[in-house]
Amino acid sequence: MLLMKILNEKTVLYYFKHERHDKEGTLFKTRLQKKNHFKKRYFVLCGNILAYYERRSDVEPLGVIFLEGHSIEMVDDLTFALKFPFIKEKGRDYYLRAESPELLMSI
Template structure:
């Protein structure tokens, strides 16, 4: 991979936010003595300088395809190992356990592959959270029954709004159509012609009239005749 040294130097000294920086004792595979270096981690690039504030770094390590491992040579030491063919190994040493663990964690999380895994995991968690939120929202939805329309009395029939009747009780006015219908609710309604009604009630009236005449004649015949002088 071709690296533009001028751009790297500009990026190393730019105002780009730093993920971690500090003094580390560093050495390569050939030399056995450690050199104090000012290290700056920006993204997946680890720059190391001779002194803090230098404009140009002594070198840069691209943290891709490598592993961060502990070493047994020095106390509080770790190494960056590139497993590929021709890969190098860089050794680092800190002055306490907390600093060593913080640097190892920062370097292990700096690679692009790690960031891809983290983004995929966060996307999965987001999808699960959205699915749960949608399920909870669906469970809270209730079907609201439509409002009942106000009951309108039949045409030609008027109710007094001040006469409130308890629910379940029907108030029927005497002589009204509803009153006649409720007299014998068990019988089917049948329309009777006026001629039949006239004939039925007319015969009864004639019979009563004849009976009255007979009684009147009997009463007159039983009376004693007056004597004429």
């Protein structure tokens, strides 16, 4: 994907520090292998890039998810959860969960 080749770590960090965020809030994240072990993370959406941090006050994200060209799925067996089946970094599928359906859709 061309976007991933153009953006490097410094560019992404600059972008998230200086651009207005479209949405942000707390979600719970896990991998397929650890489906019942969700970790609380602070997420920031800026354009088509979703970054996540351990805490809201953190300067650098723990990870970045490029959303362009991908879709998400609702997960029936996990309440208020979305599956990102396309994120195959290190062979992982990712799941995001919110505390309520309203919160999930607002973020």
